[in-house]
Amino acid sequence: MELKEKLLSSYIAFENQNSVVNSFVNELRGEAIKNFEATGFPSKKNENWKYTSLKKVLNEDFSLFPESEHTIEYRDVQPYFIHDIDTYKIVFIDGKYASHLSQTTHEGIDVCLMSSALTQTKYRAVIENYFSKIAPKDNLAALNTAFCNEGAYIHIKKNKVSKRPIQIIHFSTAKESALLLQPRNLIVVDENAHVQVIERHQSLTENPTLTNSVTEIFANKRANIDYYKIQNDKSGASLIDNTFIDQQQESNVAVHTFSFGGKLTRNNLNFHQNGERVESILKGVSIIGQKQHIDHNTLVHHIAPNCESHQDYKGIFSDSAVGVFNGKVVVEKEAQKTNAFQANNNLLVNDKATINTKPQLEIFADDVKCSHGCTIGQLDENAMFYLQTRGIPQKEAKALLMYAFANNVLESVKIPQLKKRINKIIAEKLGVNIGFDL
């Protein structure tokens, strides 16, 4: 049976098992499954999916609801946590909440579970206000909405600053042959509130895992959100990350995406600027090799005047890796005095790697500053020679240049321990230890 058929036929069972008190959510799910039935998985015919085919990924015989529960011990997965700082943690194993690995809170801020938020009446108002408001109604987002029942629920209330970053980690044990996970996160940050979030998807075996994740983020007036995605999964794991962000006036949202692992990774990252003087930052570093595939599909929708967006994506591709960057910036007629910058710089470490980069600017306002630039280059031979004459061997010299290439994005990571960790992952990825703390 094809995956789509399988999903459609399992929906009934899912609905019976997971019906919730909230009729609002039940209706959304019912509508979503119909929409998914009508639209299905995106194919290469879809302009947005021209360079990324899901065919191979969808071929597996995924189990949707893992039969048995697997527990894992903290000491076995500690390396996947940023453990040297105090954080709240919302941790899942095969899609199920793992309370022994988590640390939630309700003190002034809600850091808890989507399953609670969807079922308990005290969250009802927030859910009805925000849930599924900016996630699209078709394809993958519809599929996620149809099956939504677990994920992270974060609500930072007015004037609150979450002093600890929040880690959202999805582990998959994939003890079954193949596993499909569909986490659903909702993050609402009220007026003047601040939060930092670190999100990670991590499988613990080489078995195929497909994650179709949807995250909706609402930044209300003057809210400040700093969001980091670490994508360094095992070679059997694929991730489709759908993140949708609504920004109200004077809010500031930065999303950093670090992609080093996994088989296929697709990031759909959409920003909607619905208030004036908003700042949106989208940055990413991708370092992949072998047959890995990474696709960044960004949209910044400038709707209100006097806003800024900055995009800076760096990609380093070796072996037969494929990179895709599709960055769309839409500036509506009302969005005068918009400043929109986009840069996508790529290094091809050998001839077999491929990069497809496509900026799309649709500008309907006349008083705007927009710029975009993409480059595809190779490691500078003169620089390589220079480093080597100083005793730095070829492999380390390459790594140093790649690190230097990605450095300005790394520099903007605001949590030092996280920066250190990412540097370490990069050093491991490049197989080097280059004498200073990367």
Added chain:
Amino acid sequence: MLKIENLHARVGDKFILKGIDLEINAGEVHAIMGPNGSGKSTLASVVAGKEEYEIRQGQILFENEDISELSADERAHKGLFLSFQYPVEIPGVTVTNFVKTALNETRKAKGQTDMPANKMLKLIREKSEMLEIDRKFLSRSLNEGFSGGEKKRNEIFQMAILEPKLAILDETDSGLDIDALRIVANGVNKLRSKDNATLVITHYQRLLDYIVPDFVHVLYDGKIVKSGGKELAFELEEKGYDWIKKEVNQKA
């Protein structure tokens, strides 16, 4: 220490070095002068191990070992150093991190462990003070936006950290003001000993007042056409290269 025999090298099908013989012993300072485009930097690059150039004939012996098949980093590990005529800008790597990496990689190649952080800091401080390099400099990206003179001073700083056996200084004097020239030359001299050697490539006799050569060679059209003592440098400064070119052409 360094013995170059009948070295022919080309890039593409263009021969740039056309039979170079040069012997440098421990404790000596040699200077190479010669008109623009005669092959001085190429010679330096070939000795340092730039793969773009293809050695077609001859050999390069360093401490009696043919190094022409070694990579640039392996040559560096053996004690070769090249101060570049045009140092390369590396945005995103600080001077400090760069010299740390260079030194520790060199130590690793010799089977030594990383230098302890406090010793490293002390060494960096000492050498930067010797070359009167401002601390702020050390946390800047390597060579990025450095002035010509700053780049050259930074080259010698790296040399001071790595303490090579043979240093090739390719026009290290160009771009230096008079004070900087003195500081840099003093730095080079402080590193000199009976166990190491220096090859300076320059257009100006002025540098040789500070770093006094035992031998001066003239490179012209890919060959060393004349060698002498330090007085040859004065003669060249005074008379230019025409008389040498004439001599060469007459012989031909």
